[in-house]
Amino acid sequence: MSVDTAAPDDLTGTDDRIMRRGFGLLGRGIVAEKWWFTVSVVGSLLYGAMTVADAWVLGWATDHVIRPSFERGDVAEGALWTSVFLFIGVAVLRALGIVGRRLVGGLVYYRLIADYRRRVTRQYLSLPMSWHHRHPTGQLLSNANADVEATWAVFMPLPMALGVVAMLLTAIVAMVEADVVLTLVGLVVFPALFGINVFYQRWLSPKAARAQSLRGDVSAVAHESFDGATVVKSLGREADETERFRAATERLRDANIEVGRIRSVFDPLLEALPNLGILLVIVLGVGRVASGAAEPGDVVQVAYLFTVVAFPVRAIGWVLGELPRSVVSWDRVDSVLAATGSMQYGDRTLPGAGAVQLDLRDVTYTFPDADRPVLSHLDLHVGRGSVTAVVGSTGSGKSTLTSLLVRLVDPEQGRVELDGVDVRTLTHDDLAAAVALVPQSTFLFDDSVRENVTLGSEHVDDATVWDALRTVQAEDFVRALPDGLDTQLGERGTTLSGGQRQRLALARALVRRPRLLVMDDATSALDPDVERRILSELAARTSDGTGPTVLVVAYRKATIALADEVVFLQAGRIADRGPHHELVVRSAAYRDLVDAYDQAREAQ
């Protein structure tokens, strides 16, 4: 439905500003890769000069080899060998130039892309979750992929374009040297080629950019539609989805056709122009040669110049055409790179070992763009090694509370403390080692069972993994998988049942032996039986002092019953707290929530 349409409308207006910024972007890339870039430009200059030299050699050969030989009726041998060597020498040098230009030019381009991909993904890893929430997945993926590529795409034709500038200057010099009048043809045709190219690219690029962005829309629609395939099918919306996709596709088709029409006009025109130049040179050349002002070789040389220069000149057009697109893409990339508020971690480590004490002091949190806080002025104390249950109705802020503890978000006011230490002063590793969160929605990586549990930690051996799997009652089904721990789980773990996925997420937390374990409704898809066993095992660990402090979001009474204390959350505030048996008596709202099933059963 809503697709991220980063409309390239800003491309059409304020051309000069875009061009200026485009040149700034070129400068940035050149500075970043100055050495390789220099090599590629030198290669390109060599290529440009040798291209002109090629025509010059032909002219020289005409006047010094061909014509004398034909006129005298015998081969001008010395000059002939010279021209042979010149042709071959020029060709070899030009080949070297091409290798420099294309290979090293490509090197610059791919180095820039790789570099900026690394920068963008580093940002993804350091920017806070609140930033991630504000940006759709599809957009972030295309920032790191297509946008980075499009930003630097201009560097592909850039060395060639610079070489062409040199080529044109040399060509003019060569022409002046050959004949002044014929030079005038060059002075008309080259600027015309150049001008048409610029005009062409200026006209084309906003349309091409629009097509590019529509291509992004098509992809986004397809992605979302396939992602939600179960919903699409179970509600029988395939036809409507196809219509939605068709609409996006047809917009792309029309944009592509529009781009195609422009190309259809200009490509043949640009191909024809040099040929027209050649004709003009010949017509004028006839007069010049007749009047003795020019040699035939001069005419041949100038005519030949048009054939060799015509195609490369288009590189300038490509650069100017790419620039606006590069600028727009750069804006998107830059918005990631410039995003601030990266998660700052401290440098303290948490002293001691074993269970920690958790304190929330006057914590308030508001989602960005929300008009009221989801959590207000929370004060909470969870004693070392104790079990605390957080209970509250749907949307009361329980998940938000748990996300504060591992600093997925930071409170806008107040503090979260572990053993009296503000979590913001802890190093990231230490915080993650101390607190493990099992989130409400399970996320599995497209990787093996083992990697999903260990998350690459070398400290976790297979025995530990199996231990954890046993605790969460996942041992049997993992053993039954075709490759055991090495079984690949597929995207988001789709080859497992909901409960199986949840168990792996639990095992992931358990293998780390955290000092504070936070479970956000993490057992909802587990059978009550299994859940009870997991919790009692954890409880057993707690009571003999080796287990963690536990904060658990739950509705089930068995879970609640394991808790030393219950925190009852209502609309982001702690409405009441205390042992379950006290709360049931004291708070009607709590009773209605927790005892809903019993009340229902009694009412029957």
Place this chain on the structure above:
Amino acid sequence: MTTTTAERRTAAPAPATEAHEVTGWAVLRRGLALSPQVMEGLGVTLLLALLSTVGASVVPIVVRAAIDDGLGDGSQMDEGRIFLYAGLTLVVVLLTAGAGYAMRVRLFTRSEVALSDLRVRAFRHVHDLSVLTQSSERRGVLVSRVTSDIDQISLFLQFTGVMIVVSVGQMLVATMIMAYYSWQLTLVVLVCFLPLWLSLTLFAKHMSRAYDTVRRTVGEMIAVIAEPVVGASVVRSYAIERRTQRRVDAGIDRNYRANIRAQSIVAVTFASAGVAGGLANAGVIALGVVLGVAGGLSMGTVIAFAFLVGLFVGPAQQATQVITDAQNAIASWRRVIALLDTPADVVDPGERGTTIPDEPLGARFADVAFAYPGGPRVLTDVDVEIAPRQRVAVVGETGSGKTTFAKLLTRLMDPVEGAVLLGGVDLRDVPFSDLRRHVVMVPQEGFLFDATLRENLQYGRSGATDAELETAFTDLGLADWYAGLPQGLDTPVGQRGESLSAGERQLVALVRAALADPAFLVLDEATSAVDPQTELRATRALDTLLSGRTSVTIAHRLSTAESADRVLVFDAGRLVQDGSHAELLAEGGVYGRLHASWVAQSNLPGRMDA
């Protein structure tokens, strides 16, 4: 030209299951047959393409004529003839440009129309494949079938294909003109280019392998770059940034090296075509002068050859790239064709089907067995009949096959053995449009689209008015929650619905299903994250709302089973118990155990001692 490199690089990762090797020609034929719009008038387009090469080939002729008619030595110059030639050539060049224009417009328009059609068809086909196909293949791979693969084909139809025709045409015309002028010089030119043409297939093979690697590394890179984005919260809470970064960096680096490799092959082939051109020029001049002096050739001919050699250099430079692009396009085409050729395993019988009667519906599983592709049986010998209006609860341990049962019941997939019948009709005979009108499932994950609340709800009933939507909330006892939304129906739910809490997401999915108003409702843990009070209120309201309908509810909370008419108990893929709550309780077994633990936890008075 500006977009080609970018398009090439974002090419799709090769699929895990590459179609059986069909030859390139067969793919091309089949591909064109799939898009008849391209074939329409293709002959004319190709003719125009050939015509458009004439302009460039005519120029050397006029150069020769001009030189031989006096420009060469300036003595007896026939200016009138030269001007006439020039004039004629001007006309030819302009006509050629016109042909080039007409050819391109035809090509762009037809191929775009054809490919947009193909895109939509492929998209639709993905939806016609069963969910099981969709969950074992990566979403990204399927997306690339309808995006980058088609882009590759369009690149081929609009540029590469034409370039091949034009290049070959241009070289043929040039060769013919050359041969007409002098067979000896022609031979020199051909010999100089021969090694290049001979090594072309070798180069092309290297290049195609290099680009295969590029494509593969692109796929892998995109997959690892997705990790810090899609799994951001896991990465953050487990502090695995360094590991993730290492994986990402490795992916980026592999892709970088693959690109450099491909690039160096391109550069070398490009450069060597230029060397061949230089050799040819040198040879032509040398031999031309010798032959000319001996009296067999005019001076204009020798110089015209230099221009004609130019017509060879361009195509030779592009050749390897062109061949690689063609190979890429054929590979993409092959993948799209393979997708379209995958039989829709859950086929919509469409018009020919039998409709379900508009009355309270019963369902029947007749000796049903099911296995996910390549996996073991996850449901065996399921034989059960659900009467119209019955409210059935399905319980069982994790992984026992409940979700699978629900998916079969709603025909998200077909059984490998036996049949599922609804209202007496085999589901395989029911047209989709009719089926979805009668059965609706609320899946385990409350997936919402990245849109407003209103749009998401209208997914259940298209064109529902705001008033209807609001009434739906009230009917389900959710008026309070709805009233608490500051933006009401305009609330954006975020991607996958993630701006709502997990429970809220499920409530929206529930309202969406209620709006669809089916005769048969299947709920798969549809309220697992909702608090008990709200859940009871909502499901009761739903019961009333759908009274007289048939429903199947999967839930871990056995309160559902207690109030159901009938309970089905699954264990390890088998239906082990079937009866009312009271009967099963008396029976004991799996249900007895599940229920005992459920009751135990409902009645625990205080802290349980370890």
